[in-house]
Structures are given as C-alpha cells and as structure tokens.
Amino acid sequence: MAIKTILCIEDDRFIGEMYVRSLKKAGYDVDWMVDGNDGLVAARNKPYDLILLDIMLPERRGTEILAALRGGDKDLIPQTRVVVMTNFDQDDESRAAMQHNADAYLIKAEITPKKLLAVIDRINNLPPAKPTA
Amino acid sequence: MAVEQSNKQPAMIRDYWPRFRRHAMALTILMQIAGTVAIGSALLATDAAEPTPPFWVTIIAVLAGSIGVNILLVNLLSTPLKDLTSALTHISGEPSLVTPPNPNARHFERDGFKPLLQLVYQLAATKESAEDIALTPVVPSNNLSTALENTSAGFMILTAKQQVLYANPKAPVHTNPKGEVVIDLIFDEEPTLEDWLKDCEEHAVHAEHTWQRVANKITGEEDRKIYDLTASYQKGSEAEVVLMLFERTDEYQPEDDDLDFIAFAAHELRGPITVIRGYLDVLGDELEQTLDVDQTELLKRLVVSANRLSSYVNNILNASRYDRRHLKVHLREDSIADIYDTISDDMRLRAVSQNRMLTVAFPEDLPTVAADRGSISEVLSNLIDNAIKYSNEGGVVSVTATHEGENVKVSVEDHGIGMPGSVVSNLFHKFYRSHRSRETVAGTGIGLYISKAIVESHGGKIGVRSAEGEGSTFEFNLPVYSAVAEKLSADHNSNESLIEHNEDGWIKNHAMYRG
Numbered sequence: 001m002a003i004k005t006i007l008c009i010e011d012d013r014f015i016g017e018m019y020v021r022s023l024k025k026a027g028y029d030v031d032w033m034v035d036g037n038d039g040l041v042a043a044r045n046k047p048y049d050l051i052l053l054d055i056m057l058p059e060r061r062g063t064e065i066l067a068a069l070r071g072g073d074k075d076l077i078p079q080t081r082v083v084v085m086t087n088f089d090q091d092d093e094s095r096a097a098m099q100h101n102a103d104a105y106l107i108k109a110e111i112t113p114k115k116l117l118a119v120i121d122r123i124n125n126l127p128p129a130k131p132t133a
Numbered sequence: 134m135a136v137e138q139s140n141k142q143p144a145m146i147r148d149y150w151p152r153f154r155r156h157a158m159a160l161t162i163l164m165q166i167a168g169t170v171a172i173g174s175a176l177l178a179t180d181a182a183e184p185t186p187p188f189w190v191t192i193i194a195v196l197a198g199s200i201g202v203n204i205l206l207v208n209l210l211s212t213p214l215k216d217l218t219s220a221l222t223h224i225s226g227e228p229s230l231v232t233p234p235n236p237n238a239r240h241f242e243r244d245g246f247k248p249l250l251q252l253v254y255q256l257a258a259t260k261e262s263a264e265d266i267a268l269t270p271v272v273p274s275n276n277l278s279t280a281l282e283n284t285s286a287g288f289m290i291l292t293a294k295q296q297v298l299y300a301n302p303k304a305p306v307h308t309n310p311k312g313e314v315v316i317d318l319i320f321d322e323e324p325t326l327e328d329w330l331k332d333c334e335e336h337a338v339h340a341e342h343t344w345q346r347v348a349n350k351i352t353g354e355e356d357r358k359i360y361d362l363t364a365s366y367q368k369g370s371e372a373e374v375v376l377m378l379f380e381r382t383d384e385y386q387p388e389d390d391d392l393d394f395i396a397f398a399a400h401e402l403r404g405p406i407t408v409i410r411g412y413l414d415v416l417g418d419e420l421e422q423t424l425d426v427d428q429t430e431l432l433k434r435l436v437v438s439a440n441r442l443s444s445y446v447n448n449i450l451n452a453s454r455y456d457r458r459h460l461k462v463h464l465r466e467d468s469i470a471d472i473y474d475t476i477s478d479d480m481r482l483r484a485v486s487q488n489r490m491l492t493v494a495f496p497e498d499l500p501t502v503a504a505d506r507g508s509i510s511e512v513l514s515n516l517i518d519n520a521i522k523y524s525n526e527g528g529v530v531s532v533t534a535t536h537e538g539e540n541v542k543v544s545v546e547d548h549g550i551g552m553p554g555s556v557v558s559n560l561f562h563k564f565y566r567s568h569r570s571r572e573t574v575a576g577t578g579i580g581l582y583i584s585k586a587i588v589e590s591h592g593g594k595i596g597v598r599s600a601e602g603e604g605s606t607f608e609f610n611l612p613v614y615s616a617v618a619e620k621l622s623a624d625h626n627s628n629e630s631l632i633e634h635n636e637d638g639w640i641k642n643h644a645m646y647r648g
Contacts, residue, residue, distance in 0.1 A: 014408040022415060056400060087403035089396045089450045092461055109403035109443050112414035 002124055003049040003081065005029045009039035009065070010054045010085075015108065019052065022113030028120075036060025040068055048080050050120065053102075055086040062086065063098060070101040081123055085111065147222040147229045150215055157211060161203040169196040213246055220250055224257040287360070287378035289316070293334050295327065295374075304378065305349040305358065316376075317349040318360070326364065330374065333366040340366040346385055359385040395453040402446050409439045430486070437486045440479050444514055448579050451511065455586040462505035462590045464621055466614045469502060469534050469543060470495045476510045480517050484530060489521050493532040502541050502611040503621060508587045509611070512595075515580035516545040516607045523605065524549030539616040540593070548604035557599055561585040584609070592617065 006023055010016040011034045023030045031046075033039040036057035043051055043065070055062035062084065069076045083104040090098070099105045103123055111119070173192050176182040216234040223233035234241070236250035281288055287304035291297055297314040300306045305317040320326055324342075333340045343363045350357040362378040413436050424432065454460040473480075473493060484491035513532070520530040524547040534543045552560070561581050588595040588609045599605035 012404055012408075015404065015411070018408060018411045018415070087407060088400045089454075107403070108407040109410065109446065111407075112411050114414050114418070 003028070003120055005046075005048045006031070006050045006052065007039070007042055007046070007048040008032045008052045009034075009036070009043075009057065009062070010052065011035060011057050012054075018113060019116060022117065026117050034058075036062070036065055040065045043069055043080070044076060047077070050081045050083065050123070051077070053082055053084050054108075055084065055088050055090070055098075063094065066098055066101050083119065083123070145222075145227050146218065146225050147227050147231070150218040153214070154207075154211065157207050158204065161207050162200055165196060165200045165203055169199070213249075216241075216246065216250065217253065220253050224253070285380065287362075287376070287380070289376040289378075290372045291316075291374040291376065293330050293366070293373050295330065298372070303380070304376075305360070318347050318362075319349070319351065320344065320347060326376075329364065330366070333368075337366060338368045346381070357386075358382045395449060399446050399450050403443070406439060406443050406446065410436070410443065413439060433482060433486050437479075437483050441483070441518065444511065444518070445579075447511060448515070448583050451508075451583045451587070452579050455583060460586060460590060462508050462587065464503040464505055464591065464617075466501045466618075467504045467506050467509075469499060469541060469611075472504060472506050472509050473513060473532070475506065476514050480514065483518065484521055487521055488526050489524060490527070490529040491517070491521075491532070492529060495534045496536070499534055499536055499541060501614040503614045503617050504591060504611055505587075509591070512584040512587050512609065513543070513545070515584045516609075519580060519607070520545050520547035520549070520605075523547060523551075536613070537610075539613050540610040541613060542608055542610050544606055544608045546604065546606040551601045551603050551605050552599045553601045557597055560597060561595070 006028050008016060008019055008023070008030055010019065010032065013034070016032050016034065020030050020032050031042060031048075033042050036059040038059075039053075039057065040060060053062045053065060057065075066082065066084070070082075082102040083106060084098050084102045085106050085108050087108045095105065103126070104119060106119065169192060176188075177184055182188050219229065219231045219233050222229045222231070234250060236247050236254065241247040241250060281301040284301070285303060288299075288301045289297060289304045289306070290299040295316065297306055297316060300314060306314050307317055309315050316326070318326065322344075324332065326344075329340075329342050341363065343361070345361045346359055347362055348357055348359045358380055359382045360378040361381050362376055364377075365375045367373060413432065417432055417436065420428075420432070451460060473495070477493070480493075481491060517530060517532065524530060528548050531546045532544070533546075534541055536542075561584075585595050588611070592612050593610040595607070595609040597605055597607045
C-alpha cells in the first residue's frame with residue numbers, strides 16, 4: 001500500500017510548515033500537530049499511512065508517543081509507518097529503543113524536504129517495521 | 134662576651150662532657166680556695182691562731198687535701214652523666230674515641246644504672262626500627278596506620294609493574310576475580326600511569342608526576358569519583374611507586390554535567406539549520422529557472438555554508454560524546470565508494486564554490502571495509518574540508534584509496550600551504566589550529582580530533598605527511614571487512630564494536646543521510 005496520508009507531529013512552526021508545504025506539493029495528504037498530546041490523539045483516531053514524529057515536543061515527548069502507540073502488548077497502528085525526525089542527540093539506548101519501533105530515524109538538520117521525499121519513496125519499497133515489544 | 138660564649142657552644146654531643154667536667158672542676162677548686170681563705174682569715178682575726186709557719190703549713194695541707202677529695206667526689210658523682218653522654222654520643226652516630234658504656238658491665242648491674250642505659254639504647258632501637266617499618270608498607274606503625282585508615286585521601290603503594298602492594302580504604306581499587314587488586318583509574322590524557330611508569334623504569338631514578346581530573350569510572354556510572362593525584366617513583370625502593378589521591382568530585386562533576394548542555398545546545402542550533410537547509414533546497418528548485426548565473430552561485434554558497442555548519446555541529450556532538458566515552462561506532466560491511474557517495478554532492482559543491490578541483494578516484498577492485506557509514510563520511514568530510522581550507526585558489530584536492538594488506542588506506546591530498554614538522558605532532562589535539570591558520574582560516578580545530586577518534590574506534594590509524602609550502606596528505610586506514618568479520622561477530626555483545634544486523638533494511642541507520 002503506497003503512502004498517501006501523513007501525520008506530521010512537529011512543534012517548530014518553520015520546520016513544520018516547510019515539510020508540510022513540500023509534502024502537499026508532492027501530492028500527499030498531510031495533517032500537522034504541534035504538541036505531543038494532540039499528536040497522540042490524532043494518531044489514534046485516524047489510520048495514517050505515515051507519521052513523522054519529533055522527539056522534543058511540548059506536553060508529551062515523541063518517545064512517550066511512540067511507546068504509547070507501539071510499546072504496549074498491542075501495536076495500535078499496525079498499518080502505519082513511523083519516521084522519527086529529531087535534532088536531539090539522544091543517547092544510544094534511547095535511540096535504539098525508538099529505532100526498534102520505527103521505520104526510520106533521521107536527524108532533521110540533515111533532511112531537506114527533497115531528501116524527505118526520497119526517504120518516503122524508499123520506505124514505500126521496504127517491508128514495514130515489525131515491532132515485537 | 135656573650136657572643137664569644139655562644140661561638141664556643143658545643144655543636145656535638147661528645148663535646149658536652151669534657152666541657153661540663155672542666156667547669157665542674159674549676160668551680161670546686163675555686164670554692165675550696167675561697168673556703169680555706171675564709172676559715173684562715175677568721176682564725177687569724179679572732180686570734181685563735183698565730184700566723185706562724187706551722188699555721189701556714191696546716192692551711193696549705195688542708196687546702197690540698199680537700200681539693201683532692203673534691204676532685205675525686207666530682208668525678209664519682211658525675212660518672213652517670215659521663216656514661217649517659219657517651220651512650221648518647223654513640224647513638225647519635227658521632228665519631229668518638231670513648232668506648233660507649235656497656236649496660237651489662239658488672240658495676241652497672243651493681244649500682245642499678247643498667248636499666249637506665251638499657252632504656253636509652255632501647256629507645257634508640259625503636260626509633261630506628263620505626264624508620265624501617267615505614268618503608269615496609271604492609272605493617273605501618275600504629276599512628277600511621279590510623280591516619281591511613283581515616284584520611285579522606287587515597288594512598289597506594291605499587292610496584293613499577295602496577296601491582297598494588299598496599300591501598301588504604303579511600304584508594305580507588307577493586308579485587309578482580311583472580312584475586313588481584315586492580316587500580317580503578319581511567320587516564321584520559323597522555324602519559325597514562327602505565328606510560329609514565331614505563332618511562333621511569335627506563336630513564337629515572339627518582340621522579341614525580343601529577344595528574345588532574347582522573348576519574349575512577351566513566352561518565353554516567355554510579356559512584357563516579359574524580360581525583361587529582363600525584364605519583365612518586367624511587368627506583369629500587371621497597372615502596373617504588375607511591376600514589377596519593379585527593380578526591381575533587383564536587384569540583385569537577387558539575388563541569389562534566391555541563392557536557393549534557395552540549396546535546397541541548399546542539400538541538401537548538403540544529404533547528405535553524407534545518408530551516409535554512411530546507412528552504413535553500415526548496416528555493417534552489419523553485420527558483421532554478423529565474424535566477425541568473427551570479428545568483429545561482431550565491432545560492433550555492435549559502436547551501437555550502439549551511440551544510441558545513443551542520444557538519445560542525447555533528448563534530449561538536451561527536452567530540453562531546455567521545456570525551457564522555459559515549460562515542461560508539463556500529464561497524465558493518467561497506468565500501469569506501471558507497472560511503473563517499475553519501476557526501477559526494479555536498480563535497481563537490483563545497484569544492485566548486487571555493488574554486489578548488491576535487492578529484493575522487495577509488496579503484497574498482499577495492500575490498501569492502503568494516504565501517505560506520507555516518508562516522509566515516511564525517512571523517513572524509515572533515516579531511517576534504519581541511520584540504521579545501523588549507524589549499525590555494527584553483528588548487529587540486531585528490532581523494533584516493535588503496536588496498537594494503539588487511540587495510541584499505543584512504544588518502545586526501547592537497548597542494549596547499551602545508552605545515553612544518555613541529556605543527557604536525559599537535560595536529561590531532563582538540564582545538565589545535567596550525568601556526569598560520571589562527572589568523573587566516575576560520576574553524577574550531579575539532580575536526581581532526583574527532584576524525585582521529587572515529588578512525589581509531591574502527592581499529593584504524595590516521596596520519597599526515599606534510600611539507601611546508603608544498604601541501605599535506607592525510608591518510609587513514611580501515612580494516613578490510615573480511616579480515617575482521619569474525620572478530621566483530623564475536624564482539625557483538627560487548628557493545629564496543631557492533632555489526633549492525635540489517636534485516637529490516639538500510640533505513641534504520643539515520644547516519645545514512647548525514648552530509
């Protein structure tokens with residue numbers, strides 16, 4: 001199933017707008033949430049094909065959102081791909097924990113909108129992450 | 134008079150006795166004369182005697198007799214003092230012709246002087262053996278032992294081979310499963326204790342060295358303590374190496390915590406960089422048709438600068454991780470050409486925008502290496518960035534690689550300003566910047582430091598050949614994958630060097646997109 005709907009959880013207005021603008025231009029359906037609580041609610045209420053998840057978010061951290069969605073007994077978003085996008089230099093353990101439940105883990109400063117589109121293309125061609133938590 | 138006297142003060146113990154005896158004798162004789170004169174005068178004055186020759190003879194006889202008796206008395210009474218003085222002279226080690234009194238002599242036993250002499254000799258012997266014990270670490274005397282048990286400082290006595298002979302309670306040591314006592318100290322900077330001891334064994338008789346900020350555990354572990362320590366070395370002594378440690382954790386720890394600040398600072402810096410790089414990317418595409426050649430060039434410069442800014446932030450983060458020993462590399466099979474591909478666009482753009490010719494040529498048949506793609510691309514990017522910085526307008530920067538035994542050697546060569554030998558040795562130190570570059574070239578001096586750390590974490594080596602005015606060639610080795618594959622798999626759980634098992638696909642490694 002090709003990716004069509006995307007949820008972007010990003011608190012930085014400039015960065016959020018930049019990604020949303022490029023993704024919409026490329027033909028994706030994009031919803032954008034700026035705080036962690038709204039992001040988690042949106043992710044649970046609508047089956048997105050892809051979630052772009054920041055870590056340093058107000059109200060609720062990205063780590064908590066991912067744990068809430070995929071850390072329990074049941075994967076609440078089995079059809080959804082998750083790309084963690086952060087500028088925060090996490091320690092190896094926390095990063096490994098997130099990578100385990102995500103399809104990609106990217107440093108935002110390295111990802112221009114063009115590169116993001118390329119990543120989404122690649123994810124389309126990959127088997128989904130199989131969380132086993 | 135007083136000055137004369139003080140000049141005549143006996144400087145040695147053995148001089149005391151003759152002087153005392155002389156004074157005592159003189160005093161006795163004077164007193165006898167004075168006494169006799171007084172009695173004689175009294176007798177004459179009261180007319181009890183006539184100044185006849187028999188009278189004078191009697192007076193002189195009495196005087197001579199009493200002087201003789203008194204000399205005998207003085208000698209007898211001061212004998213114990215004489216014996217004590219000669220005993221003390223003997224103990225003090227002063228050369229003396231007088232035989233020291235033997236406490237076992239009959240007359241000492243008889244007159245009860247024996248215990249006194251014995252006590253004097255015993256006290257001296259105790260003092261001597263106390264000095265001996267101080268050199269024997271295992272049985273310190275009581276006071277010293279109490280001090281060592283209770284002091285907040287750490288004390289250790291080692292052999293030159295770092296075997297622990299003695300460690301007090303505050304000394305950072307632990308006993309390993311083999312029952313050996315091992316020192317818990319991590320020496321960050323050269324020389325390490327081991328280096329220093331090796332050097333001492335070869336070159337020194339007596340030496341001393343001080344280290345600051347030496348921790349017993351890596352950052353983040355519980356009960357981490359940080360010390361200043363001093364080591365002394367005395368060749369051949371029973372306590373050949375003595376370590377003294379003073380804990381300074383309270384002073385140093387906050388600075389270490391500040392390093393976490395770097396992670397947050399980097400997060401803040403990366404926000405604007407994300408936006409700048411992102412919108413430059415967008416603008417580059419959307420304005421492609423409308424910009425003239427000049428404007429396109431300006432845009433390129435913006436892109437190059439934003440990319441460099443981003444690499445520098447990564448350098449700072451990596452250096453901070455490395456300093457905290459958190460820098461980990463995830464080794465997997467990769468090829469130099471593929472690694473370079475991830476940064477080639479960026480590098481080409483950097484070279485072009487600064488008018489350098491960048492030529493990159495890797496042989497087709499180069500074997501794969503065990504590498505962390507993101508980290509090695511940072512090394513390449515740092516070396517190329519340097520080559521561009523320190524070469525001249527229009528200069529050629531060439532990147533090549535060769536297969537040498539169990540290694541692949543990657544070289545980055547420039548024909549720029551080069552460096553004298555004195556600069557080369559400091560080059561890979563943190564914040565070091567070459568002689569001229571301080572004024573003319575911008576930078577932090579952190580790039581080579583972190584490059585060295587990364588290459589060495591791969592089990593490789595980094596080095597430089599340079600001639601002033603002719604240019605420099607930086608080279609680093611990486612192990613050929615097939616040579617280390619087995620070892621890497623075996624190390625899998627050691628978390629030091631990991632092969633990343635990649636069943637979920639390449640995209641798990643975020644570093645893929647670096648540069």
